[in-house]
Amino acid sequence: MSYTVKAKLDTWFKSSPVQGSSLDDDEKEFFKAGTEFEIAAYAAEGNHLKITLSKDEQGQQIFIQGRNTWYLYEEAIELLNNGQVVDLNQPTPATTGAGVSGNLPRSGVELIKEFEGYAKELPDGRAEAYADPIHGWQVPTIGYGTTVYPDGSKVKQGDVITREQAEEYLIDHIEHSTRSVLEQIPTWGKMNDNQRGAIYSFAYNLGAAFYGNSGFQSITRVCDSPELWKDKAWITEQFVKYRNPGTFAEAGLRRRREAEADLFCS
Incomplete structure (x- = not known):
């Protein structure tokens, strides 16, 4: 299937599902009416469509x-499948009858939970909505980073959810934002659950459309080299290249990459 998004009206590619006027110039890009872009994946989030751009x-x-994932206001665009308009009220292509929890390796979900964190936990173990660190209460967030619930409604200030719900919402987001893209990796069918779990964590952190693209040669080589999948030293060396050297985030990213490499080789 070939999916494209077409602007019906002048609109914006946006880094988050908020009013375009509230975003800085480096957080949005003008999308002229009549223009089309091919996409690799999409998911409805409230009144926005979260899309992952395709390859040329x-x-x-x-x-x-520098981004391959953006938000588009649904009323301003059309989603096309081989030229035919897609009804956005129908399930996205990443949805399956098996239910989202049945399609993701538990090991990968647990690793993502560990590094994403369960934010603003209350004394009884539930989580309360909090303001996004960058956009404040324009983007209310809850649990493991959820901003839009699976039913399409937005998180609101004052919302409270259980830990079980937080995991359910995280799984739904992982499923819809990464699975259909990762399944296009040629060796995906050869990977075991732990290897897939490690790649899910990497993709959730750095973007699902990494395979074969500039800046991601090393992790692509990992995917393309089944004969080296048992070589833990080599695998770790490739993963830890993606740690943003020299930044405040380097130590945390190194820990995450090392944990992903450990999982991949286990």
């Missing part, structure tokens, strides 16, 4: 301002 004819990932 040379097989290179398409980026806009």
Whole structure:
């Protein structure tokens, strides 16, 4: 299937599902009416569509301002499948009858939970909505980073959920934002659950459309080298390249990459 998004009205590619006027210039890009872009995956989030851009004819990932994942206001765009308008009230292509929890390796979910964190926990173990660190209460957030519930409604200030619900919402987001893209990796069918779990964590952190694209040669090589999957030293060396050296985040990213490599080789 070939999916594209077409602007019906002048609108914005946005880094988050908020009013375009509230975003800085590096957090949005003008999307002129009549223009189309190919996409690799999409998921409805409230009144926005979260999309992952596809690759160009040379097989290179398409980026806009260095990003391959953006939000689009649904009323301003059309989603097309081979030229035919898609009803956005229907399930997204990442949805299956098996239910989201049946499609993801438990090991990967647990690793993502560990590094994403369960925010603003109350004394009884439930989680309360909190303001997004960057956008404040324009993007109310809850649990493991949920901003939109699976039914499409937005998180609101004052919302409280259980830990079980937080995990359910996280799984739904992982499922819809990464699975259909990762399944396109040629060796995906050869990977065991722990290997897939490690790749899910990597993709959730750095973007699902990494395979074969500029800046991701090392992790692509990991995916393409089944004969080296038992070589833990080599696998770890490739993973830890993605740690943003010299930044405040380096130590935490190194720990995450090492944990992903450990899981991949276990």
